[in-house]
Amino acid sequence: MSQVYESLSLANHSREIDAVQKVGLALGGIGVLLLFVAWGGIGLSSPALMLSTSIGLMTVGTLVYAWRSYMTVPEGIKNNGVWFDSLSNKGVLGWLFAIIITGFYVLLYFYPSLLGQGSDGAANTGIVALFDPLSRLLNGKAASQWFVYGTLYTVAILLLGFKFILKYRHNKYQLWRTISVMFFQLAFAFLIPEFLESMNSDQPYFQKDIKNMWPLNFYFYQDWNVNGMLGGGSLGLFMLFWGLAMTFIVSPILTFYYGKRWYCSWVCGCGGLAETAGDPYRHLSDKSVKAWKLERWLIHSILLLVTVVTIAIIYAYLKGDPGHKIWMTPMIFVIIVVVLSALVAAILLKNKTEVITSLGNKAFTGLLVALGGIAVLSVVAILTSGYDVFFIPTHQLKHWYGFLVGSVFSGVIGVGFYPLLGSRVWCRFGCPMAALLGLQQKFFSRFRITTNGGQCISCGNCSTYCEMGIDVRHYAQRGQNIVRASCVGCGICAAVCPRGVLRLENGSVDMDKRTTDLKAIHIGEEGVKLM
Amino acid sequence: MHIVIIGNGISGITAARFLRKRSEHQITVISAETDHFFSRTALMYIYMGHMRYQDTKPYEDHFWEKNRITLKKAYVKSVDFNNKSLQLDNGTLAYDKLILAVGSSPNKFGWPGQDLKGVGGLYSYQDLERMEHYSKDLKHAVIVGGGLIGIEMAEMFHSRHIPVTFLVREASYWDAVLPPEESQMINRHILENGIDLRLSTELKEILPNENGEARAAVTNKGETVDCQFVGLTAGVHPNIGFLKDTALEVQKGIIVNEYLETNIKDVYAIGDCAQASKPAPGRRPIEAIWYTGRMMGETVAHNITNNKVAYKPETWFNSAKFFDIEYQVYGNMRATLIEGHETIYWEHPDGKKSIRVNYNKATGAIEGFNLMGVRYRHEVCKKWVETQTPIEEVLANLGLANFDPEFFEQYEEFVVEAYNKQTGKQLVLTQKRALNAVSKFLSKLVKTN
Incomplete structure (x- = not known):
């Protein structure tokens, strides 16, 4: 054991890529490049042709590359060289990729006009204009930055989902799970909402993705969405009741039977992207006990925060609804909140099973305190009878939650940092839906x-x-x-x-x-x- | 009391952990290999880029201090059993009780050129470093020995697109352990992966270049294979060189009784280096595998902390992975069918999955399972074997054992079909894969014969 060899990273680890794979990469690369070209304003005279060429090239390129990479070798686990590859091991390529996606998210959320989003009725330019024909085809309107995002997001899940399926083709669980996320993204997150939008274009906007539920969809109870649903005819009412049922009935039942996976890795769009586009980065997640500690504090704080903000929003909405468009008064609402908190606390206390006690008393007490706190504060709100529950201006709460959690955390960090922190940063540290389903998974x-x-x-x-x-x-x-x-x-x-x-x-x-x-x-x- | 453990592999570390769980004694673990415990079985994954060295450490580095287990990096040169003292390369260390968990080393059978540079096995972290070192500009590798490590090494080089010639002395891969059908399945799979498999071929000598490095391997068939690395994977032997010519009783390994005690008071031996003076029926005196090391580590900790228990490893189990084909075994399964046993074998048409169930012809009791590309439940198989469950009861309920992921096809009915074909019976599979049934089955008390 005395002989000393040089560092383990000396040898040449470069993964050999053959000519066919190179062709695939090149085609896909040109497809992506066309998006940048359009962003620069070139080729927008025939955006439909340009966009179909771009997406077509990306598709063919990915199919060729994935097929050549996986179908020429026996089926099995394909993790060779994962820690040697610059792209998947935080090398130059990884950083470069992270910077590009992060930059895209920053533009998308905060500077959409730089992507070509037309404001005040002006026509779109740049990359947004490129998507106008497709948007008109699907929902009858010009594209927005969110349409661009939704389309690219769906394309990424479909193409990289295909790659994932070839990679794990020996594993039927992976196969069905991936087909599921691809289907839910394409149909429920992308196509159906666009069609519904085009059929109800005269009505106020409300979100129409039936798999998107509170608290992931934290604006579900915001006034514009509630008003949209209330004024949205039978579809609106269906969305309202379905949305409530998803959070309080469908999701707990499915989680009881199958765990939170039924949502997080089979249905959810964030999960869908993480499992497909994010797959090459899954190993970058931090496994230390320290990270676990941070995770528990952060994600449960965000769940608590979104609960508080939502209660405040609903309370303020009901307060501002003296015409009683809906039957619920602020008083009834607070009673519901208190009863629900008490109910959950009672169930926890009554079923103090081995699973629950394994949590340790501190965490268990913390849970009860959180539930009690929510109930007490809601009662205080009704007693003080102001608009602003919890003594914080509701619109500010809403604004900051939307900015910090909704945009920065879930988008910029959540996806932009895939190549640096792994594919599930948002799901692990930030998503309040994951936190809620996680509690159900652990206890019930x-x-x-x-x-x-x-x-x-x-x-x-x-x-x-x-x-x-x-x-x-x-x-x-x-x-x-x-x-x-x-x-x-x-x-x-x-x-x-x-x-x-x-x-x-x-x-x-x-x-x-x-x-x-x-x-x-x-x-x-x-x-x-x-x- | 100061307990010193030589070796920080799975045996030594398990002993240390359970000693700490059960006592407040001072514990020191000595190793010359690495600062911290890592999973030896994962060395191949470091080379292949699946994991980094730090990912193979089962405990974070702060674990040891928190649990007051002192880790000492040193090479033990000799042991003074009379004065209870260790001679280290960097000092001396006194002990009250000594646990020898020194592991083993790759065998060398006196081949000319076996000590050249660019020749070595795969056991230690240093072996991995050697492989890595010689992988640079490596055009061709030759591997000698048709066992578990040989095929791992072949997979490692294969992952880096380095061509491999695999010399196997036997007529078929690992046929001393695997029955012919399973062994041939692996032969096919090795070839499918583009490995130059040469069966019934032995190494004769390794030729050097001008720098004293391997340049070619010569086989007993007179062929010369140009290569820059030769992997020696023809089994291992206990690391007892530094213990020879002492009062300690050694043969191939360190002789221990059923309490893992050596012939010297307060000295114990566990893991790869221990040789049972009276092995349990059907078991070998030295069993150099992960699981036995772990069990011995726990057993010795009990014996040192006033809970005298014999090491009784019970039903044999093991596992491996040959490229993409997983292997599990439960019970007394041999390459050649044991006299009085009957075998039921089913193989998937794709030639990469199989299930073998052996039973006793006279009593009808189940003897064991051999699985290729199919996962079975340890606890269920063990319970069936230990309670000598009749074969037909096992087969009718075979789904209880299935541990493949959800949505995976279940093959148990084909095993029952094979049994019916062999015996002319009309047995029906009544239990498919189902966790609730497993929970009920495992919690049921069964009278052991």
């Missing part, structure tokens, strides 16, 4: 990742490729099942495990004992055994 769900007896070899592939930064190995090597609030059930840990140790599954029989450890080989009173 049949879902868990089962550890297969004593077969773990502590290799670390599961932890490394967990996009949520869960140290899966910590549980697997001691034979404990994994029941973590943050787990989105992507199933990659089970896929990359070289020893068949992990399985995502749901079961009711042992629901309250999901976290019992000591299933690995251990010493009992009678000797060494599997317990």
